[in-house]
Amino acid sequence: MRSKAKYPMNLKLLVIAIFIAFLLLFVLRSSLFSSSESNTPAISPPLVLKPPKTLRNQKTSDCSPTCTKIPSTLAQALIHYTTSTITPQQTHKEISVTSKVLDKKSPCNFLVFGLGHDSLMWSALNYGGRTIFLEEDRSWIDQIKGKFPMLEAYHVTYDSKVNQADGLMEVGKAPECSSVGDIRYSICQLAVKGLPSEAYEIKWDLIMVDAPTGYHEEAPGRMTAIYTAGMMARNREEGETDVFVHDVNREVEDKFSMAFLCEGYMKKQEGRLRHFRIPSHRDDLNKPFCP
Template sequence: MPPEEPLSYPLNSPLLHILSPKSSLNLTLPQKKSFLKMSLTKRKSILILVFILVIASLIRVLRITITTSYFPNVVSSSMDHDLITTRSNVSDKTLSEKELTFLSDIILQKSPCNLLVFGLEDQYLKLPTINKGGATVFLEDKPEKLMKMKGNGDGVQVFRIRYKTSAKEAYKLLKHARRDSSCSVRRLTSKCKIAVTGFPKEVLKIKWDVIVVDGPGGDGPESPGRMGAIYMAGVLARSGNGTNVVVHDVDRMIEKWFSWEFLSEKNLVSSKGKFWNFKIGQRKKLVSLKRS
């Protein structure tokens, strides 16, 4: 058997080139450059992504700021400021078909009945027909709207009401009503600053079956606001026997807060669109409004 010979390779063997330190350095240097290039690319990508997220966040904050500037604001009591409604609904006073059907169904369930409406929008001109045979009374503060009901027929009356408040005073009036016992919805006195004085005696004496609150205007800080109308509706409803009080525009802060305060959320029985329907049971007999 031939003797074993040690492995030997020529000096120019490819294996030596592979194992040589110089060759190894030539192979790893491009890899290092490639790795460094990838790291820089990733870093740039992260920076770009962060920049995009920052810009998106700024746009979102700007959009929220612009949007919320149109909604009602409740100013802190420490500033003793007013709750105002800054969202304008001047161009959106039309009831949707579902809202009109909702209101009509409530009236039809009790028709013929005693129907009191705060506000005189065009679509409400149909209500006396829906309440045929009943008594329908409209309370409106704008003289030009009062002319719409002239010659409408028997059982319909229209009275002008003057409101001395403004929507910007809502927060202050709400604080007053909460701490002053004269603002109880179980009786009506002129001491309560939120009470609407000068009400027709006919309105105060009637037991109302349905009361609709969609007036006066409440779409700006200088408008009368519906604080007094909702309060009066709450007082009048408690002299009836299961009176339905239907409040419109409850997407606005004043309508929502004053409905909770004087009609009570526990009495809310149904809703549709911007309408809330409260059912209020019979309470103590209404005390006539007297000057102190």
Template sequence: MKPKNQSSQKNLKSITILTLFFLFILYLILRPNFSPFQPIKIPHSLSICNKIPHSLSESLIHYATTKAIPIQNITEISVTWRVLEDLSPCNFLVFGLGLDSLMWASLNHGGRTVFLEESDGWMRLVKEQMPSLEMYHVVYDTKVTQAIQLLQIGKSKDCQTVSDPRYSKCPLALKNLPEEVYDTEWDLIMVDAPTAWDPTKPGRMKAIYTSGLLARNKRDGETHVFVHDIERAVENKFSRAFLCEGYEREEVGRLGHFVIPSHRSGFGRPFCP
């Protein structure tokens, strides 16, 4: 049996500890702005309840349920995708409306992606299936058989002068595009239309030239221009003549990638380096 004085000391020690503990709890309760039941705030960016943006969910459903395959292969698509990874959300202009259009708009989520299409019937059909896409009908007045003649015209002084395509004196400049096209500073331009595989079709001569003019006429910075089917003679010659070999960044598969600087900030800069 323990001595009585030791038991009393132990009780006193216990009482002291309990008193200090309750005093500490009382201090926390009475402290200003303290609430023992205040919920933990989770940053919005970490919330697991965030919804997938509509454009992305639309794209996922579309490509998960279709058997159609985009014309560009994964290696070619990756070239443009890497640039979008760095620049998006940005302004992206695409000549052509195809099986890959919803993908491009989704990869540029939050930016503006505009499609220019030659076939009014095809555009209406796509619009029904993908109403979120911004698209415009464009009429072309050329044929592939005119390519050699137009290439020679492109060497003239009027065609080697940088200006707004609307006011250019060069016959290669497209002047019938929507005003939004001329008034927007484009970060990327993709030329994958109009139809060019048949001699009687419009060809991409004017689309390529006008893309280069839009890029040079940009107020500041650079524009990435991509040309699909660059292995074909017309696309190849017009790209090297008006987007310029000196501005070519890479060629992957059938896709050519050019980076064209603004010519407004460089007084006396030649049309091609």
């Protein structure tokens, strides 16, 4: 009986031993397999570096049409003012007043009474827009245009003088001088009639009055230029015109800018420069000349 019972016990042990052996073999095999996977570098597709879109279909030695390049007019202005020893007619602070407005409005239409050493700068700051200069000295136009033929300048004639300023101030109080309309057909003595057609037909976003000559009694003076700038602004169909007057330390520029551009429209004064923002009066003909 004892010998008979021994066989089943041996069979159980044998089965358990085989099971344990298989289990150890399975664990050992799994461990080796995972270890080999972690030590073997993963095979990934090759890295392809693509050039930027703007450079994909161009030769490395050529610049594509989309390359940014400083315009020749701006380059010429930069070189000129870097190498010039001539002091601009306006100070840095005065120039900054107008340049800030140009920064917001350009490219735009910019009319400048006067042609000077700063004209190339104004034209460059209004890059892409139209800048026209009005000058009373024909020989000076030829001299400046000889250096900078890209500037658009026209010769104009003024029929008033500084010593007539007081009389013209009284003339400006007449009803015909506050009537809004095309300045070409105005009967006000202050209206400048001899400007090129472009000056009358274009809707100006900015107007700078830095001419004509006004530093002696027989000079043309800026009475009519200031008045004309103000009436051009009032006669535009809609919107506002920024008008700048330089040399307001002088009596004519001071009094006429306040009278015809209006203190109520003045936005800023910096040094000898005043900035006015004049709205259109055509949408409300009952609007007062000055606010």
